[in-house]
Amino acid sequence: MSDASHKISVDNVINETSNRRSFLKRAAVTAIAGGAVAACKDGSALPAKAIASPATKPAVPALSAAETELTAEKIQWEITPGQKVEAWAYNKQVPGPQIRVREGDRVRLILNNKLDQSTAIHFHGLELPNNVDGVPFITQPPVKAGESYTYEFTVPEGNHGSHMYHSHHNAAQQVGLGLLGAFLVEPKNPSDIERADVDYTLILNDGAHGYTFNGKSFPATEPLTAKVGQKLRIRFMNEGMMIHPMHLHGMHMTVFAKDGWNLPAPWRCDTLNVAPGERWDVIVSCKSPGVWAFHCHILPHAESDHGMFGMVTAVVVS
Ligand SMILES: [Cu+2]
Numbered sequence: 001m002s003d004a005s006h007k008i009s010v011d012n013v014i015n016e017t018s019n020r021r022s023f024l025k026r027a028a029v030t031a032i033a034g035g036a037v038a039a040c041k042d043g044s045a046l047p048a049k050a051i052a053s054p055a056t057k058p059a060v061p062a063l064s065a066a067e068t069e070l071t072a073e074k075i076q077w078e079i080t081p082g083q084k085v086e087a088w089a090y091n092k093q094v095p096g097p098q099i100r101v102r103e104g105d106r107v108r109l110i111l112n113n114k115l116d117q118s119t120a121i122h123f124h125g126l127e128l129p130n131n132v133d134g135v136p137f138i139t140q141p142p143v144k145a146g147e148s149y150t151y152e153f154t155v156p157e158g159n160h161g162s163h164m165y166h167s168h169h170n171a172a173q174q175v176g177l178g179l180l181g182a183f184l185v186e187p188k189n190p191s192d193i194e195r196a197d198v199d200y201t202l203i204l205n206d207g208a209h210g211y212t213f214n215g216k217s218f219p220a221t222e223p224l225t226a227k228v229g230q231k232l233r234i235r236f237m238n239e240g241m242m243i244h245p246m247h248l249h250g251m252h253m254t255v256f257a258k259d260g261w262n263l264p265a266p267w268r269c270d271t272l273n274v275a276p277g278e279r280w281d282v283i284v285s286c287k288s289p290g291v292w293a294f295h296c297h298i299l300p301h302a303e304s305d306h307g308m309f310g311m312v313t314a315v316v317v318s
Pocket residue numbers: 243244245296297298301311
C-alpha cells in the first residue's frame with residue numbers, strides 16, 4: 001500500500017523536466033510523501049484473492065484473481081527524462097503489474113499476446129504443476145501473436161516470498177525489453193523479521209534498455225523513503241543477464257531470505273551480489289537520517305564521465 005501511494009507523487013514529479021540535480025529535490029518530495037503513507041504497513045490489508053497492483057501507474061485499479069489479465073504489447077517507454085524507447089510490456093508498464101497473493105490462493109491469469117511474435121509466461125520461484133510452468137515446447141505450445149492463454153493454479157503452501165513472472169520464450173530479447181514483473185506471495189504466518197514498515201521491490205535489468213531499476217535509469221529511478229526508526233524491506237530481483245553487487249551507503253542490510261526461502265540465520269552486509277534469476281530479501285533498520293546513495297558497485301553500471309546514470313538511486317531517511 002505504501003508502494004502504490006508513494007508512486008503517485010513520484011510520477012507527478014518525474015513528469016517534470018528532470019536532471020541529476022533534480023533527483024535530490026525529488027528525493028526530498030518523496031521523503032515527505034513516503035512519510036505520510038508509511039503508517040500504512042504494506043500488505044496489512046491484503047485481499048484473500050490475487051491482486052495485480054500497478055508498479056508505476058497507481059490509477060489502474062487492482063484486479064481480483066478471477067479477472068487478472070496480462071496483455072503483452074509494444075509501447076513507448078521513458079527510461080530517463082526525454083529518452084523514449086520501444087518496450088515490450090505487460091499492461092503498458094515496465095515492470096508489469098505487481099502480482100500479490102497469499103500462499104494457498106487460487107490464481108487465474110489470462111495472457112493476451114498483442115506482440116508480433118509468440119510468447120509465454122513462466123512463474124519464476126513458484127513450485128507449480130508441470131503443465132503451468134510456462135516453457136514453450138516443453139510444457140505448452142507457444143502463445144502465438146494474437147492468441148490468448150490461461151494459466152490457472154493454486155499457490156503452494158510454504159512457497160511464499162519474493163518471486164517473479166516473465167517470458168520464457170525468446171527471453172533474452174523479450175525479458176530485456178520488459179516482459180517481466182514481481183510475483184509476491186504473502187505468508188500466512190509471517191516471521192518477525194519480515195514485518196516491515198515499508199516494503200519495496202527493486203527489479204534489476206540490463207538488456208536493451210541499459211542498466212535499470214524497475215524499468216528506469218537514474219535520474220528517473222525512484223528513491224526509497226522511510227522515517228527514522230522504521231524497518232525498510234527491500235526485495236531485490238535480477239531479471240538481467242549480469243551480476244549486480246548492490247551497495248547501500250550509511251546503513252547495513254540484514255539479509256533474511258534467498259529466492260523466497262527464509263535463511264536459517266540472517267546475516268549483515270553493505271554490498272549484496274544479486275545474480276541473474278536470484279531474489280534476495282533484506283531489512284534496513286533506518287537509524288540515520290539523510291539521502292543515502294544506493295547503487296550497483298560495478299562502476300560502469302552506475303557512473304560515467306557524464307556523471308551518475310543507470311543503476312543508481314537513494315534511500316532517503318527523514
Ligand atoms: Cu551492475
